[in-house]
Amino acid sequence: MATVFTTKGDLDESLLEKREGFIDNDHEYTTWVEYWHEGELVHRSAHVMLKKAAVWLNPEVAAIG
Amino acid sequence: MSEILTATHNFGTAPTRGTSAADTFKAALYLTSATVNAATTAYSATNEVSGTNYTAGGVTVTNATAPTPANSSPTAGVAYWTPSASITYTNVTLSSAFDAVLIYNSSQSNKAVSVHTFGSQTITAGTFTLTMPSNTTTTALLRLSTT
Secondary structure, rough: OOEEEEEOOEEEEEHHHEEEEEEEEEEEEEEEEEEEOEEEEEEEEEEEEEEEOOOEHHHOOOOOO | HHHHOOOOOOOOOOOOOOOOOOOOOOEEEEEOOOOOOOOOOOOOOOOOEEEOOOOOOOOOOOOOOEEEEEEOOOOOOEEEEOOOEEEEEEEEEEEEEEEEEHHHOOOOOOEEEEEEEEEEEEEEEEEEEEOOOOOOOOOOOOEEEEO
């Protein structure tokens, strides 16, 4: 059985209600997952995939290579 | 143009570098109430997220790939760079909504490099991951173009 790290410690996934969702627009593709236990949110993770660059702020300070 | 991204050219007053090594970049998360935008000049802890397992200042950005130059014509080109791994905050609880990440140069007085925004998020005993776009001329996270 898979376990999920939660605010109540590691809980068996079968004891939890799983909710999932996503955001898809020009800026990002985001997925999130929530686990609820007895009506309480005990775990929420999110994964954001950035789709495009934002403004440079201080390019002169960047020695990236 | 990638030489601009590696600080080869100095068009103005710039820091004196004692080493040719790449700088260290970090990524800090900001609350929805924060104002981080093109006017942001440096990292600040004001309105930065806080919570379990989140360290003020954020996490180090993995920088294993040097900037890439690409000329599309004799007069047009682009240099680009993307962190070589996802930016991950592991097993954190961030109860107040946040919607921005500031990438800044911790080797150069924490000066700001770029701001990226996304839909408002909270994290509960979980992981927040920022997955990078493909490192190409059109999708890289940071791009410097002549056109």
